Amino acid sequence: MFDILLQSTGWSLFIGRFHPLLVHLPIGFLLIAALLETGRRTNKVNVNALTITFILLCSAIGASLACIAGYLLSLGGGYDAVLLDRHKWQGIGVAVFAWIAWFVTHDKFQKKIPFGSKIYLGTFGMAVVLTMTAGHDGGSLTHGEGFLSQYTPEPFRTLAGMPPVKVPLEEIKPIENIEQALVYQDIVQPILEMRCVQCHNASKSKGDLRLDDMAFILKGGENGPAFVAGNSAESDLVKRCLLDENDDQHMPPKGKPQLSNEQVALLSWWIEQGAPVGKKVSELKKSDAVKPALASLTAGGATNQEKAPVSPVLSLKVDQADDKKIDVLRKAGLLVNPLSQDLNLLEVSAVNAKGFDDLQVPLLTNLSGQIVLLKLGGTKITDASLKEIAKLKYLTKLYLDRTAISDAGLASLKSMQYLEYLNLIDTKVTDNGLKSIAAMKTMRSVYVWKSNVTDSTVNQLSKSNPRLVISNGISESAVAQFLQIAKSTDQDSTKAR
């Protein structure tokens, strides 16, 4: 009766939400009481037994208040029933044992209970132990099970017999054959997995809704069904994603990673098509809106334009470079910078060391496992250096502009696995050298302005290899053409007078 009244007025949740605050009182009190008791018994501190009794009273009161608030909070719902039950009884246990421990040591009652001193330590100990277990379960209730140990590092993880770290799905893996993909299993479920399941799962089901399996999605939550098959506009699953981010009803909540436009389009398309399980993409009718979204799921297929390819080197695990080896390069005047804080790859530039020459080049191979970009523009290196440079196995960008490099040197680069960018501006390289470079499968852009390369070869190579950009700069005639302004002859253009 009482809680119905409370619930209907909102008081229950108001008081209930003080639970996380109140629980810390008995935890603190009990622990300090236990410490003092230990200290007293080992004669480490001079403390009156009355003091401890008083702290026990505070603990008992605090624990009782926390129990009441906790009960009211649980009425709000959305918690794992088993875990909640365990937490509840442990919490009540703390309060009960704290009361007993206080009772048997209190002046007035002490003498009336003959066995009081015998059970004192037992009950006190139980209260402390239950505080720990109840606290842990409480943490699991709010943050989800496994919160505490989620980031256990190796080797403790293996020692404790825990499975390897499960990284939450960050990005849906590209689908190779989109027509043959299963709409629910391969597209919808991964999206939910990535953006929704964190709060809507077995142990934490906010709004009584679980989205980790089709059976639960169909069941819906406390606000009704998650979707109306065939009508995405009336489906909460889509509607809530489209609400203003500041709206209370918006999902995922503000601050959490949001669904992309494509992902919302995919969800609503699936619902529009009747939310089938086990159907392939090819079996459903595709709306115009979903086509680009589906395309975005394929490998390399971005929204309306091709994504720039990312070098595979960036996803390799590379060992950290030895600081001493880096220092050697820095002493030679080279600039050595990490590519970024999350990678061990290095960029090396001779911008401040124009005197860098063939004799110093072998220094670079000490970091052959880390150097990803090398700028040697304007230095004194010659063809002899390129054999050494070819040993930099992860090199993706190489600047050799304004050096004495020629075709002979370039031959050494052919074996490089990841080289994508080569700057040969103002060198002696000829058509033959360029041809050997263009044959490298990883190569994306080559710059050959002011070298001995001819336009006809550039055109021919560009045609036969459309992925490769070869730039031979701009000639005087091209500039003349650029300077001419096309006469505006179009009819449709208009202006106000």
Place this chain on the structure above:
Amino acid sequence: MENLLKELQYAKLEHQTRRHFLQSCGFGLGALGLGSLMGSCSASSTEPNASDKSVQSGIPQFAPKAKRVIYIHMAGAPSQLELFDYKPELLKYHGKDCPAEFLEGKKFAFIQGVPKMLGPQGAFKQHGQSGAWISDYLPHLQKVADEISFFKAVHTDQFNHAPAQLLMHTGSPRLGRPSLGAWTVYGLGSENQNLPGFMVLASGGRQPDAGKSVYGSGFLPSVYQGVQCRTGGDPVLYVSDPSGMNRNMRKTTIEAINQINQQTYEDVKDPEILTRISQYEMAFRMQMSVPEVMDVSKEPQFILDMYGVKPGDGTFAMNCLLARKLVENDVRFVQLFDWGWDGHGTSEQDNVEGGLRKKCEATDKPIAALIQDLKMRGLLEDTLVIWGAEFGRTPMQENRNGLVMPYMGRDHHLEAFTMWMAGGGVKKGVTHGETDELGYYGVKGRVHVHDIQATILHLMGFDHEKFTYPFQGRNFRLTDTEGKVVKEVLA
């Protein structure tokens, strides 16, 4: 007595040398010194050292797509409705009263009462494979349309030049925050030891309205502030040694000054003294490097023609060429300002017809040339070029004081304007965002100034929410508490 006099003379000479140096550094270098002086007022000695920051200065958080930036700011704000945002519907309303819903509860810098709508003055056509709308005001930019991605619905909070420029460059309309360039150099470090990492070139006869704060370092150590160079004549005034002072003498002078500064630093531990020391050293190196990098006489004639510059003319075109030379020499951030875009319709220069056309004629070719030039040198792949102003211009004709203006002009507009980016990590030929039929509000892909800033930082390898600097008890970031990366334009 004689000894005493001699000593006095020595002391006087000593002082003179030092003062002379500061004085002779005049404009650009003097500003550095002044900056560090003023900076030291705000940076208390309890402020943690740059090296203890949670953000490791000099290393991006993730692999950056853009390593260098050229930011072209058209101070005064050109009209997007004449250049990029094609609104045929607005033409139909030309000369008609502005609808009441555009005016209710709105404040404008000058518009009063009910203004008339002003149809687009440019002749528009789609260009390139991307079909970008560019008007005949910018015939050369049309040719590089496919390199560019447009933001058609940028909006801001400020309708006056100075605060809007501050918001655009420092993330706040008030003084005291570091500028985008300062954040960049703080985050990515400086590569060429002989040149400042952040350099500023201004044209158009006036400095930006918000003054040096638009390229200042705010609460960051002042070593990160932008260094302005002149574009005509000596790039830095008195950069060459005066007669009677040779390079060795200059060197020993600076070494002596730095020794004294180093001692002072050891006494008081003010990190700004370290800034001062490094600036003296930088100034010394710049005496050699700056005249070299600013010298365009070795550029081939057809390159000069492409930009449309004559050596030493100090125009915007020259600044574009210099910007290329600076990024070629690994300067991290080059900021260009060009003044004279405030087309209210008040004079022959300030309007959206002839006046705007003249400004476009002076800037269109060099900007297009810059993009081509960066591209053929293999620099555009990791150099981000940004074009924009502090706000846009209204679809209504300005009616200052309720009168008809002598020329066609538009007032400051903060609801929607166009910016563009090209190069490092940006998609090619994409148009993001759309305004309504009259070009008043953004209706699709609306982005705020803070979103633009978040996107720029993202391209340079920084999460704008985690790229912070502790100052006066809290972590500050460029985007303050706002900003969302515009993922649609990321390549």
